[in-house]
Amino acid sequence: MTIFIPTPLRGYTGGKDAVEVEATTIREALDQLTANFPDLRKHLFTPEGKVRAFVNLYLNDEDVRYLPAKEASEVKPSDTLSIIPSIAGGR
Amino acid sequence: MSTIDSLHELPELTDDDLVRYSRHIILPEVGIEGQRQLKGARVLCVGTGGLGSPLALYLAAAGIGTLGLVDFDVVDASNLQRQIIHATPDIGRKKLDSAAERLTALNPELRVIKHDTRLTSANALDIFKDYDVVADGTDNFPTRYLVNDACVLLGIPNAYGSIFRFEGQASVFAAPDAPCYRCLYPEPPPPGLVPSCAEGGVLGILPGLVGVIQATEVIKLILGKGETLAGRLLLVDALNMRFRQLKLRKNPDCPICGANPTITKLIDYEQFCGFASPAPSNVQEIKNGVPQITVQQLKHRIDAGEDVYILDVREPFEYQIANIGGRLIPQGEVPQRLAEIDRTRETVVYCKSGARSQRIAELLKQHGYQRVVNLAGGILAWATEIDPTMKKY
Numbered sequence: 001m002t003i004f005i006p007t008p009l010r011g012y013t014g015g016k017d018a019v020e021v022e023a024t025t026i027r028e029a030l031d032q033l034t035a036n037f038p039d040l041r042k043h044l045f046t047p048e049g050k051v052r053a054f055v056n057l058y059l060n061d062e063d064v065r066y067l068p069a070k071e072a073s074e075v076k077p078s079d080t081l082s083i084i085p086s087i088a089g090g091r
Numbered sequence: 092m093s094t095i096d097s098l099h100e101l102p103e104l105t106d107d108d109l110v111r112y113s114r115h116i117i118l119p120e121v122g123i124e125g126q127r128q129l130k131g132a133r134v135l136c137v138g139t140g141g142l143g144s145p146l147a148l149y150l151a152a153a154g155i156g157t158l159g160l161v162d163f164d165v166v167d168a169s170n171l172q173r174q175i176i177h178a179t180p181d182i183g184r185k186k187l188d189s190a191a192e193r194l195t196a197l198n199p200e201l202r203v204i205k206h207d208t209r210l211t212s213a214n215a216l217d218i219f220k221d222y223d224v225v226a227d228g229t230d231n232f233p234t235r236y237l238v239n240d241a242c243v244l245l246g247i248p249n250a251y252g253s254i255f256r257f258e259g260q261a262s263v264f265a266a267p268d269a270p271c272y273r274c275l276y277p278e279p280p281p282p283g284l285v286p287s288c289a290e291g292g293v294l295g296i297l298p299g300l301v302g303v304i305q306a307t308e309v310i311k312l313i314l315g316k317g318e319t320l321a322g323r324l325l326l327v328d329a330l331n332m333r334f335r336q337l338k339l340r341k342n343p344d345c346p347i348c349g350a351n352p353t354i355t356k357l358i359d360y361e362q363f364c365g366f367a368s369p370a371p372s373n374v375q376e377i378k379n380g381v382p383q384i385t386v387q388q389l390k391h392r393i394d395a396g397e398d399v400y401i402l403d404v405r406e407p408f409e410y411q412i413a414n415i416g417g418r419l420i421p422q423g424e425v426p427q428r429l430a431e432i433d434r435t436r437e438t439v440v441y442c443k444s445g446a447r448s449q450r451i452a453e454l455l456k457q458h459g460y461q462r463v464v465n466l467a468g469g470i471l472a473w474a475t476e477i478d479p480t481m482k483k484y
Contacts, residue, residue, distance in 0.1 A: 007256045008291075011376065017331075039377065053278035061337045084326070084337065086276040087255040089288040090298065091140030091174070091230040 001075050003033055004082040012039040026057070026064060027071040029081055044083070058082040101127040102156065108200075112154050120316045126154060132313045135159040135222040137210060137238055139190040141288070141298030142228030142252050142305060144176035149306040150226075151194040151201050155313075158194065159222055161206040162186045173295035210234055212357035215241040224312050226250040226305050228298075230288065232279040233360035239264060239272035240357055243347045248321070250308040252301040257294050259301035259327035262320045262339065263308050265348070269321035274342040279364045282387055289475065290468050297329050366391070376467070381452040383467040384439060390477050400436045404451045405443060405470075413482045415441070415473055422447050425454065434460050441466035441473075443484075 023029035034041040057064040181189035242265040401417025440448040474481035
């Protein structure tokens with residue numbers, strides 16, 4: 001599946017805006033992503049392993065927080081996972 | 092159903108109005124009635140910068156009757172790459188004056204209300220209460236949460252937009268039964284993780300794209316027509332020109348708009364966003380192995396009485412113009428003068444804008460210094476964000 005990397009986090013993925021991973025669940029996909037790019041881990045997860053509150057994960061256009069199985073949700077190769085951090089710029 | 096039509100009596104259109112707004116009036120979705128709604132509407136633009144410029148210009152052109160502007164800043168040459176409401180002769184003027192002049196030149200019938208202040212928890216409700224729609228064009232997390240909370244508490248919809256580099260987000264928050272900003276982001280990121288446009292840059296056209304989307308949503312909220320972005324987050328990627336949308340849901344446990352709210356009045360948003368916390372955030376941006384510290388983080392550490400070792404790698408003439416203290420070793424002399432830099436202490440390296448100091452920090456790392464951080468944005472960021480009286484060069 002494809003994981004979209006937002007601009008503020010591309011410094012930790014070698015500038016890539018999308019990363020391909022092979023996974024059967026969202027959790028597996030995130031584990032692969034952070035295994036490939038270890039610096040990302042602390043930006044996405046708390047030390048306890050929870051997704052940080054200012055980061056939203058979307059499977060296609062659905063908020064992962066509202067999926068019945070949440071991060072254990074199964075994924076297909078054609079699915080996309082978007083990481084959407086808050087941005088505040090406006091001036 | 093419009094969000095505003097029940098609130099006050101709608102003004103009549105004059106003959107001049109019928110001519111000026113004829114392209115609107117001919118639209119079945121607007122018509123005479125819709126144009127009267129626009130004329131009767133009171134919209135508040137928070138910020139007259141990148142987003143606020145196109146937003147206010149289009150709203151003025153569209154025939155919005157009353158436009159409030161909140162800003163305390165002055166026009167700077169570096170604004171003009173995107174803040175199209177201001178022009179070169181306006182450099183040094185108050186943005187409010189410059190914007191109001193431009194808007195009333197565009198539409199002399201427009202009533203502009205200038206709020207010459209920084210938006211705070213103390214004044215936000217009082218300013219917002221007289222408006223039907225708020226458009227958030229601010230540039231920092233504390234104000235984003237402040238605008239959201241004030242809108243939720245007063246029941247005023249917020250046409251939201253934000254930008255970073257080539258990316259934008261837009262939505263409508265706090266509309267009836269719709270999610271709010273806190274439903275999407277319960278907490279802000281730690282200070283320094285997401286750089287501001289001043290640090291990270293922004294494509295000048297991007298706030299134009301996003302600000303016009305906000306203006307569109309404002310108009311639709313007033314007319315009560317079409318489908319607004321309430322419940323959706325629109326993502327704009329200008330570099331690849333991709334627009335995507337994500338579903339937003341109202342969080343039943345949202346601390347301000349949920350069933351059992353814990354926030355029932357405005358709070359201290361600087362503190363909420365971590366700016367006032369004495370402990371520096373443990374999540375920092377790292378560039379080529381060198382952690383970056385923001386000027387706010389450095390200021391708070393100094394204020395908290397921490398013994399911070401500061402290394403200035405600029406030239407002596409620059410130090411003469413302005414400095415924030417610390418030891419001066421010009422970058423070219425650092426390799427020969429390593430003995431003067433204590434490798435057991437954490438060292439904050441700074442220069443004018445953060446580039447030279449980053450190179451020197453990397454050099455120190457190569458020489459085995461474990462605790463070297465770079466001051467992001469350098470003394471220019473300090474002069475902009477911490478000490479406006481400091482001379483910029």
